[in-house]
Amino acid sequence: MNQRRQFIVSLTALSLCPWQSANATPSEAMQAMQAIVGKSPVNTGRVYFELPPLVESGNLVSIKFSVDSPMTPTSYVRAIHIISEANPSPNVVSCYFTPLSGKAEASTRIRLADSQRVWALAQMSDGSFWRTSVDTVVTLSACTEMV
């Protein structure tokens, strides 16, 4: 093979690198949400989701999410799921609450592979679903380094 052809072949090989193409896509995030929701309709709002708009390092990103709810045995928030549109796996974390929680609020730290939209999907005790999304820009992404 001549040099130019070799160069083109190596470019193709680069673009096919498994760890480059392994990230989830927005449609996969939608599928992940569909798997949780099933056939129920999803409403927008009610969920408060705090994620920094600009992230310096995607390895540890502090997030906070909550839903305003009385948290009584008849009306409480059952779960809040965090779904990512560009991480290798769309599901990030699912938090389950009970009336004993007193407050449907939690904070944790997540990893972000790329600049993306992150969803917070809440499931209420009456079976309804609510969601909110936040867009963020990640300067240094997680998961890209080799061992």
Added chain:
Amino acid sequence: MSRSSRAVVTMPKTAKKGEVFSIRAIVQHDMESGFRHTEQGVRVPRDIIRSFICTYNGNEVFKADLHSGVGSNPLFIFYAKADQSGTFEFKWQGDNNYLTIVNQAITVS
């Protein structure tokens, strides 16, 4: 024999009945996402914490399913409502037989 590591839980020792207080639970765990490759292109097996459960006198208060998108040394800050004196149990379970349990007593007046 299961693997374990250091975990720190910060919560009040006493509370008034009906009071909602915050709990901070962090565990030491150097994760491996399962999406990284060595220079030879071999995938490094996943090693993460899969679940975290907090129970209050045997009743579930808060539970989380963790995937590889949660940062290393998982931290959770959540809330609980004081009902009666007893113990809180915090349990982390993960890949490769990982298990850490922490118990914390609370006096409710």
